Amino acid sequence: MFGAASLVALALAATPAHAFVAYVSNEKSNTVSVIDTDSWTVTKTIKVGQRPRGIEFTRDGKFVMVAVGDDDTIQLIDANKQTVVDTLPSGPDPELFTQDAAGKTLYVANENDNTVTVIDLEKRARLGDIQVGVEPEGMTISPDGKTLINTSETTNMAHFIDTASRQIVANVLVDARPRFAEYKHDASELWVSSEIGGSVSIVDPGKHAVIGKVTFEIPGLRKEAIQPVGIGMTKDDKTAFVALGPANRIAVVDTATRKVTKYLLVGQRVWHMAFTPDEKYLLTTNGVSNDVSVIDVAAQKVIKSIQVGELPWGITIAPGIAPGIAR
Amino acid sequence: MIRWLLGLIGLAFAATQALAADPVEIGVGYLGVAGTRSTLSLVEQPAENDGVAGARLAIEDNNTTGKFTGQRFTLEERRIKEGEDPVQAATALAAKNGFIIADLPADALLKVADALRDRGTLLFNAGAIDERLREADCRANVIHAAPTRSMLADALGQYLVWKKWSRWLLVVGSHDEDKLYADAIRRAAARFGAKIVQERTFEDTGGARRTDSGVTLIQRQMPVFTQSAPAYDVLVAADESEVFAAYLPYRSWDPRPVAGSAGLVPRSWDAAQDQWGATQMQNRFMKLNARRMTALDMQAWTAVRMIGEATSRTNSGDVRKVADFIKGPDFSVAAFKGTRLTLRDWNLQLRQPILLVDGRMVVSVSPQEGFLHQVSELDTLGYDRPESKCKLK
Numbered sequence: 001m002f003g004a005a006s007l008v009a010l011a012l013a014a015t016p017a018h019a020f021v022a023y024v025s026n027e028k029s030n031t032v033s034v035i036d037t038d039s040w041t042v043t044k045t046i047k048v049g050q051r052p053r054g055i056e057f058t059r060d061g062k063f064v065m066v067a068v069g070d071d072d073t074i075q076l077i078d079a080n081k082q083t084v085v086d087t088l089p090s091g092p093d094p095e096l097f098t099q100d101a102a103g104k105t106l107y108v109a110n111e112n113d114n115t116v117t118v119i120d121l122e123k124r125a126r127l128g129d130i131q132v133g134v135e136p137e138g139m140t141i142s143p144d145g146k147t148l149i150n151t152s153e154t155t156n157m158a159h160f161i162d163t164a165s166r167q168i169v170a171n172v173l174v175d176a177r178p179r180f181a182e183y184k185h186d187a188s189e190l191w192v193s194s195e196i197g198g199s200v201s202i203v204d205p206g207k208h209a210v211i212g213k214v215t216f217e218i219p220g221l222r223k224e225a226i227q228p229v230g231i232g233m234t235k236d237d238k239t240a241f242v243a244l245g246p247a248n249r250i251a252v253v254d255t256a257t258r259k260v261t262k263y264l265l266v267g268q269r270v271w272h273m274a275f276t277p278d279e280k281y282l283l284t285t286n287g288v289s290n291d292v293s294v295i296d297v298a299a300q301k302v303i304k305s306i307q308v309g310e311l312p313w314g315i316t317i318a319p320g321i322a323p324g325i326a327r
Numbered sequence: 328m329i330r331w332l333l334g335l336i337g338l339a340f341a342a343t344q345a346l347a348a349d350p351v352e353i354g355v356g357y358l359g360v361a362g363t364r365s366t367l368s369l370v371e372q373p374a375e376n377d378g379v380a381g382a383r384l385a386i387e388d389n390n391t392t393g394k395f396t397g398q399r400f401t402l403e404e405r406r407i408k409e410g411e412d413p414v415q416a417a418t419a420l421a422a423k424n425g426f427i428i429a430d431l432p433a434d435a436l437l438k439v440a441d442a443l444r445d446r447g448t449l450l451f452n453a454g455a456i457d458e459r460l461r462e463a464d465c466r467a468n469v470i471h472a473a474p475t476r477s478m479l480a481d482a483l484g485q486y487l488v489w490k491k492w493s494r495w496l497l498v499v500g501s502h503d504e505d506k507l508y509a510d511a512i513r514r515a516a517a518r519f520g521a522k523i524v525q526e527r528t529f530e531d532t533g534g535a536r537r538t539d540s541g542v543t544l545i546q547r548q549m550p551v552f553t554q555s556a557p558a559y560d561v562l563v564a565a566d567e568s569e570v571f572a573a574y575l576p577y578r579s580w581d582p583r584p585v586a587g588s589a590g591l592v593p594r595s596w597d598a599a600q601d602q603w604g605a606t607q608m609q610n611r612f613m614k615l616n617a618r619r620m621t622a623l624d625m626q627a628w629t630a631v632r633m634i635g636e637a638t639s640r641t642n643s644g645d646v647r648k649v650a651d652f653i654k655g656p657d658f659s660v661a662a663f664k665g666t667r668l669t670l671r672d673w674n675l676q677l678r679q680p681i682l683l684v685d686g687r688m689v690v691s692v693s694p695q696e697g698f699l700h701q702v703s704e705l706d707t708l709g710y711d712r713p714e715s716k717c718k719l720k
Contacts, residue, residue: 093607111607114391133395134388135607153604154632154661155392156639171395173639176661177604196661222704224666246665 020276022283022317023064023077024292025052026309032066033292033308034082035283037276037317040294040304044082048075054096055314058121059103064316067094067108074108074119079318089126091117096180096314098139098148100163107148109136116150118166130166132159138181138192142205151178151192158192158203170208174201180272182231182240184255193228193242200228200242202258212258216244216251230272232282234297241282241295243270250284250293252300264302266293274315285312350399353389353644355631356420356427357382358413358439359454361406365536367573373621378430378453379404380616381624385631387615389638396639400631407435414442421448425646428630430454430623433464440466449650451630454623457507461674462710465717470653471676472630476511478709479593482681482693483563483586484515485707489695492560492584493521496553498575500566501530508565512587519698524557529571536569549578556581563587590685593693596625597684602692605663629662629677636660665692666705674717678705 019038025048026033032052034044049068056065057079064077067090074088074097090097091110099106099121106119114134118127133155140149141163148161151174158181160170175197182191183205190203191214202212216226227245233255234240240253246269252262267286275282275297282295286305292312294304363373374380382402389400403424405416413431417439420427427443428451429436437460440450444466452460452471460466461475487493495516499509509526516523529552538544553562553575562579564587566572572588584590598619601609612620612628620628637649637658652658654675659667664680671678683691698707706712 093610111604112610134391135604152392154388155395156636156661157392157395159395168395173396176636176659176667196659196667198667224703224705 020278020317021079022274022276022292022315023055023057023066024285024308024312025055025066025314026290026311027051027053027287027313028311029309030068031309032064032077033312035292035306035308037281037283040306042306042308045309046077046082046084048077048084049073053313054094056097056099056316057318059099059101059319061319065097065106066314067097069093069095069111074106086124088119088121088124089117090119091115091129096137096139098141100141101143101145105163107139107141107150109139109150111135111137111153114152116148116161128166130161130168132161132168133157133171138179140181140183140190142183143185143187147205149181149183149190149192151181153177153179153195156194156197158190158201160205160208172201172203172208172210174203174210175199175213179229180231182233184233184237185235186237188237189255191231191233191240193231195227195229195245198223198226198228200231200240200253214240214242214251214253214258214260216242216247216260218244218247218249218263221247230270230284232273232275234275235279241273243273243284245269245271246288248286250282250295262300264295264300266295266302267291267305271312272314274317276317277319283315283317285315287311287313350393350397351638351644353398353400353634353638354424354426355382355386355400355402355634356417356424357402357404357430357627358417358420358427359404359406359430360432360435361408364569366569367536367571369537371573373623374618376616377621378623378627380618381612381620381626381628382428382453382631384612384615384624385628385635388611389631389635392635392639396642398638398644400635402631407431413439417443417448421446425449425644426451426634426649428453428627430627433457433460436460436469437464437466440469444468447646449646449653451633453626453630458511458710461676462716465674465719467675467719468650469675470630470633470670471674472633473626474595474679474681475676475709476508477514478679478681480508480511480515481518481708482593483591483683484512484519484521485693485695485698486591486683486691487561487563487586488519488521489697494559495521495523495561495563496556496559496583497523497526498553498562498564498566498571499526499528500568500570500572501528502568502570504567505565505570508567508588512563512565523563524559527552527556529566531568531570545574546578549574550580553578554580559583561586562590564589591683591690592685593681593683594622595679595681596620596622597682597689599684599687600663600682600689602689603663603665608663625662629660629668632662633658633660633677669703671706671712673712673715673719675719676709678703678708680705681708 050070133152138151175194268288564572
């Protein structure tokens with residue numbers, strides 16, 4: 001998904017206010033819920049195409065891109081008008097995507113034909129495809145923009161792709177069904193979650209090798225129920241949050257020791273997450289309970305849950321103060 | 328034997344320079360029986376390539392991964408005709424293939440397993456659901472990707488009990504495998520607290536499955552056959568031979584749902600399964616084979632993916648290394664069932680959730696909520712370690 005992290009990095013330093021706006025894709029309802037982080041309420045529900053999943057703000061904060069897999073396209077929501085205004089030519093069944101730092105190029109994982117599609121965001125045109133493993137899913141880009149990471153779910157690899165040549169330069173085998181990849185902000189480590197393997201692999205991006213693993217153990221829960229998906233990394237790279245799917249918990253991981261320090265009980269089948277730009281809050285999407293949990297990052301406590309549409313999947317938060325809200 | 332050794336040496340040699348030179352060739356054989364069985368429902372009539380089509384897709388999937396790991400998978404298919412010796416066919420396949428996916432009846436599978444034991448070939452049982460292959464007749468060179476009858480019956484039993492349909496009218500066919508399925512259903516009833524209120528046998532008196540005015544006749548026969556039963560919640564049919572079960576829904580004397588061999592059916596896979604990313608798999612299968620994916624296709628796919636998973640993790644095409652890894656504690660495979668699948672180390676049976684399907688939709692997936700186990704909830708399906716009679720050799 002979109003690095004909540006990279007959004008944070010871009011957060012307009014000038015804006016001191018606290019009202020942000022979050023967009024949540026509801027996979028089953030075919031809608032996007034808009035949440036105001038001041039009142040913690042849903043202010044609008046936007047109708048989109050079929051099966052919305054990956055969702056991300058454009059770098060300029062003007063549009064929200066949402067992958068609507070069953071319509072084989074990515075829709076653009078105008079953040080001012082809060083309606084769908086255009087589509088992007090993704091390949092078939094787009095699920096997750098990432099953009100470069102400049103917000104000019106978009107890379108989309110197309111699960112159905114084992115490719116990553118490259119899209120020029122300004123021209124809204126397709127530039128080409130990169131062949132990867134079976135069922136490409138997780139997408140992220142290195143902080144220097146030189147390396148694109150794609151994880152393939154059935155091949156069980158993180159593919160390192162040189163963004164200049166669009167060639168795969170390395171493949172790193174991780175545990176089963178890798179879903180999501182996230183760089184540390186200092187680019188020293190790449191974290192890859194494995195849903196079925198039940199672990200997070202920590203990859204050295206220079207050596208292209210797994211150098212550590214985060215594993216999870218929750219008393220009273222069998223291993224099979226622990227299925228890591230989304231990862232959020234704080235700006236100082238000291239704390240990682242890992243969504244554990246049907247374990248209904250977010251694991252708080254100390255990145256120095258690579259050990260879990262705490263499990264936060266959230267909603268059912270927690271999937272993805274995003275920080276508010278001020279990093280005070282972390283919002284998670286809980287698919288089965290149809291809500292979004294709000295975590296107070298400093299206190300490491302769940303403070304609220306907000307009902308959204310059916311099967312909330314992805315979430316993105318505007319890089320700055322929301323247009324139309326608290327200007 | 329010498330050829331095999333040479334092959335091994337070749338593989339080992341190639342493995343050391345993976346990626347640099349030619350890819351390591353990993354041969355997978357597929358051994359099945361020629362011809363297809365006849366079903367009552369025309370839409371359920373299996374395709375000629377039932378099973379092997381799933382293996383083919385998994386070979387493609389493995390090869391996509393193989394591009395990055397320097398491994399190339401091939402598939403060689405052989406079908407045994409009536410009266411043909413399965414050992415001969417298996418031996419011929421084993422000449423080039425260290426792994427064989429078998430869709431064979433239990434006796435033929437055992438003969439093949441024993442004949443290939445010294446050769447080191449690793450067999451994957453993709454088709455036979457017989458309990459004895461995992462119990463008294465288990466073999467150290469046979470891994471079971473197919474579920475067992477007891478796993479299927481337990482999956483159904485858990486759901487019926489969860490639904491509080493605990494009074495079952497059991498109708499059993501007259502063939503041996505029908506009786507074995509009925510045994511599994513009785514065992515499930517006893518384990519999960521259901522009651523079989525009565526048993527009836529449906530004798531196979533022969534006759535054609537396709538007739539021009541069959542419906543009229545069946546509509547009269549089935550109510551009569553099911554009348555005067557004690558009070559029951561659900562009619563459970565054990566009819567693996569496809570003689571009568573499909574005729575029961577909507578035709579029973581009492582208005583009751585049907586389960587087992589018709590109505591709500593437990594299966595390892597179904598064309599309607601779309602959870603846990605399965606849609607992509609269904610699409611890939613459809614694209615390659617121009618038809619929908621069956622349980623047998625899935626069992627063969629899983630077997631070939633198990634090989635691919637182990638060869639990529641061990642970075643080797645060596646059969647012994649791969650077999651050791653699959654049988655070891657670190658092995659698991661993802662198969663679009665919402666959880667990792669692992670092997671029961673005491674009898675080499677793949678643990679797996681079982682779908683309950685009605686022909687159009689996936690109604691539920693077992694194990695059901697609340698059926699607990701100290702090791703894995705998947706072990707609430709089928710014979711568990713303490714009950715096992717298997718001694719692997």
